[in-house]
Amino acid sequence: MSNIHHPSRRRFLQGVAAAGTAAALASSPNRALALQSPNERPVFATIGLRNQGWGITQKSTGLADFVALADVDSNVLGENVEKLKNKQGKAPDAYKDYRKVLDRKDIDAVMIATPDHWHTKISVEAMYAGKDVYCEKPLTLTIDEGKLIEKVVKETGRVFQVGTMQRSESSQRFLQAIALIRDGRIGTVKKVTCGINGMVGSPVIPVTEVPKELDWELWLGPAPKVDYRALPEMRTGYGGGVPLYSNCHYAFRNWHEYSGGKLTDWGAHHVDIACWALGATDTGPSKVTPLSYDLPVEYKDGYPVVNDQYNAATKFKIGVAMPNDVEMIITSEGDNGILFEGTKGRFFVNRGKIAGKPVEDLKENPLPEGAIEKVYGGPISKNHTANFIEGMQSRKQPISDVWSHNRMLEICHLSNISMRLGRELNWDADKREIVGDAQANAFLSRENRKGYEINM
Template sequence: MAAAGAAGVLLSPGAQVFGAESPNERPVFATIGLRNQGWGITSKSLGLADFVALADVDANVLGTNVERVKERQGKAPDAYKDYRKILDRDDIDAVMIATPDHWHTKIAVEAMLAGKDVYCEKPLTLTIDEGKLIEKMVKKTGRVFQVGTMQRTESSQRFLQAIALIRAGRIGKVKKITCGINGTSGSPEIPVASVPAELDWDFWLGPAPKVDYRALPEMRKGYGGGVPLYSNCHYSFREWHEYAGGKLTDWGAHHVDIACWALGEENNGPSKVSPVSYSLPVEYKDGYPLVHDRYNVATKFRIQVDMPNNVELIITSEGDNGILFEGTDGRFFVNRGKITGAPVEALKDNPLPEDAIEEVYGGKVSSNHTANMIEAMESRKQPISDVWSHNRMLEICHLSNIAMRLGRELNWDPAKREIVGDDQANTFLARENRKGFEINM
């Protein structure tokens, strides 16, 4: 299989072939982090793997999902609050990680060192240097590592078709790409509150700084329901730089990924990231929020990214959610629900070659992200969403956040993977884990 970035690269000869000791020849999985997307990726995978263990620091979430898995597969998985008990088991081939972002790197690295293949939800990292560490550990351990950017497999092939159109020259030379990733809203003042009895708040914080639990009594409805509408935990973690990167590393991790893939720049990066306009919901000084009882990620933004070959990449909170590709000979728009524009309409009379989609994908297209990972576990090659291409794309999203936090454009060296001539900005490429939650290597 030949996917973007490092895909198609054979792993170390000593790497364990999945299922070699599994009597039913199905891989044995465990999931760490079970709210929302954690259950989503687990439920999509139950027909493909045996889930023998689940872990979550919220006892209610853990119990609910143990029962869900039991109902689906006929046998209850073991339940743990501490994910390390999963990593200690030698009967587990792979782990799926769907914790808040600030936990991803620690668990992923420790899982690889424990001999597990890894599926980790996007965005893979909280900082740029975390991505470099994960790349190093994938090479060192020879593990298969799938990042959960499912637009590469599970959006009716619209994004693969978009990339095929670009590669076939249907809009000429690409000049501009606009990624609409929606904005967000700030929050009211969120007071310190009693920690729910079922939640281990200190363990939830983990590598992040120790702070009080905050929540308002109003409950969230719909997707993500069952938790406070405003808090510094659970569903709301994406609104805090301490745990995530807002829309830039949420939707941005999807659409910027497709943009870079279309450009063929999965192993390269920008030269400059400029915050054209943006709104932060609280006051900042030297890149850090001065107010700690409200959401702090950017609510509105327009970021200009100077990509190789004079391509302009715009990341914006305005307009439709999706990607607009503009070239010298035309333009088209694609998102999860549609792909529209004159180059798309022209396919009726001038279709793409029959193998165009598979050419982009690097083989037969999988409709399930976990299935693609299991194929990689069998072949010991990296899957469609590999860590190298993901990190290169995610660097753009991280740099966008750093630029807004500091209020200035950033020049980037994609070879050295560091910010040029700005020592203060370079301090944001890493963050030290809280004492007691260092990565065990």
């Protein structure tokens, strides 16, 4: 990477020593926090703009002023600069290198929507640069990355929102589901099934020329250096305009080098709600068992033996032993959503509906007044960004905090490790390590490519 300023832990701690701990944690090392009153609009920037990056940006323009955008694809960057100019009446500055955003002293917070393998490096460096952070889910590529982010949040005092928007949006169906469980409407929960869809494998994807608008070296970043691969057929619909089969852009979710397949894509949504409902957001499972699964390529010692096809699981059924003898099933079969089953009944919830007899019974026996707000922890924010900004103002962590997210995501990461190795894993939730399995524990972390280490 080019030799420009790197925010760092050393620089942050020098600021703490100079300003005093309390003052340093209350404001950025670079500037006083802009949010001096609830009526003052924060200054934001977005790093990573394709699809969800633009989605969270355009939804937030009514709440914040965006002064900068960054993306390694010049076409995507240019298109989004123009769209944002039209939406907010002023063009943001444009950068290929995200570090130039972090160097800006006028920016309060960054929204990160890069591919997953970049999340941790940018998040950590942003916090040391004095920025609050909104980062898309899944927050990490490994369990140890989650531990690092928790450490830096605590050390810097930054506010950090994870983009698991089901916690505050989707017409409050998921909050209602949790309220039903807490009010005992299905008795004691015995089983929860998270349907998160499967995926399809790919044909062999050949090495081809890198698109001229894409900085492939910078897109790879912390991931291993490999050739760009793509087939000519283009993706349509959501995420369209890019090759249907590639090792980049929308398809990155299908490669363990950059993401975790459906387990960390939809799993990061539904497993999160399931854990919240079970009161397991600060604990973890005791065992993860791959009951059945299909990997699209051959694996040896947990690694794919070929590098020219998608390698994340296409079909799966994972058994998870949760606290209080609750059985969790994560499956690619059936409806996308969550089925809660208890000693007195069951119901199903997803983004489009909440259904079952306990829901029907609400007509005659509604939930207690304020039950949904009690789940949320107070008045419900109008959207996920509003909750983030409220946290910036109060200096309290928002509804999708890093600790609850990481505990939930550990289940998804362990599920992938169990399939890659083809065996059951016993998990020590206190030590946050796999019991008696050195090979499996090696998958809890990864080494960033030289030149792209996390700058501490």
